[in-house]
Amino acid sequence: MSNFISVSPVDILYHIKLSCQIPNVLEVIATRKIIADTAAKEGIEIETEELQQAADNLRLANNLLKAEDTWSWLKKHYLSLDNFEEIAHTNLLSTKLANHLFADKVEAFFYAHQLDYTAAVIYEVILDDEDLALEIFYALQEGEISFQQIARQYIQNPELRRAGGYQGIRQRSDFRAEIAAAIFAANPPQILKPLITPKGAHIMMVEEIIKPQLNEQMRLNIMGDLFTNWLQEQVSSLEIVAQLGEDKNYSSQQ
Structure with missing residues (x-):
């Protein structure tokens, strides 16, 4: 051959x-x-x-x-x-x-769309059970458990689990409108009450809001x-x- x-x-x-x-x-x-x-x-x-x-x-x-x-x-x-x-x-x-x-x-263009370029440092855990998500949220509020602990327990993806649910720096356009509204109204560092989407119940920690700058x-x-x-x-x-x-x-x- x-x-x-x-x-x-x-x-x-x-x-x-x-x-x-x-x-x-x-x-x-x-x-x-x-x-x-x-x-x-x-x-x-x-x-x-x-x-x-x-x-x-x-x-x-x-x-x-x-x-x-x-x-x-x-x-x-x-x-x-x-x-x-x-x-x-x-x-x-x-x-x-x-x-x-x-x-x-x-x-x-930048100043007309400045809001769109605002970014946030996000940690996230998504659960199927809304009641469980709410229970965990209140436990986080009371300091009974840390975000890293729930990430290790409930995140299946190994890399995300090891990173504690870290999602990186995300812009407003990366999120559904209702989630973006909650994230960018937060007072970091803040854990948001579970947000419900077709993917499940999102428990999110907003670590930082980054204001955009018109750099090079x-x-x-x-x-x-x-x-x-x-x-x-x-x-x-x-x-x-x-x-x-x-x-x-x-x-x-x-």
Whole structure:
């Protein structure tokens, strides 16, 4: 039996079709075209030094610290050096276009949606039994048991159990409206009375409320969100016509 298999471009396309991935692929292609066309229209250009830095950033993002790492990565993904440069070019063009279109809109958007960027440090245990949840809540209030103890007793997921039910820093948009209202009205550190959702009875401890600040990372996040939403609107307004050929072309290769 042969120890290799030959896969043609027709095979690849046929597999993508059968995997129902064509819509996603077409959306990505349309997005690239929109970025390139809009950047050209807006007169955005890329300098050689900028492209070199973008290529370096791409290598770092993929942990390609040595030349052999880069060559192995290119081989794995069936890419040439020209392809690598094109990826870096597209990444940089996207960044520059996002900055061009939305950098001056970030501050106004932040202050208009500041409440949405408020975050909270949360611990949580979810129970199926509402009466038990209420009983545990009152025990917590009286200091008869600690939150870490109920987490160890009632959380099934090992990692969450070891972390004492720690959910991390969560933004208001991460929660259902009724839960967000209770969390962000809390006076930390505070344990909330059980909140009932389809998932069960939530016993939550709000350790800290974090007020948002318009720092550099927040600016980048908002600008990225605005740019992503804009791209989605552009793509959804298009009628994408794909010329994929007939399946008989694949059959003729068998």
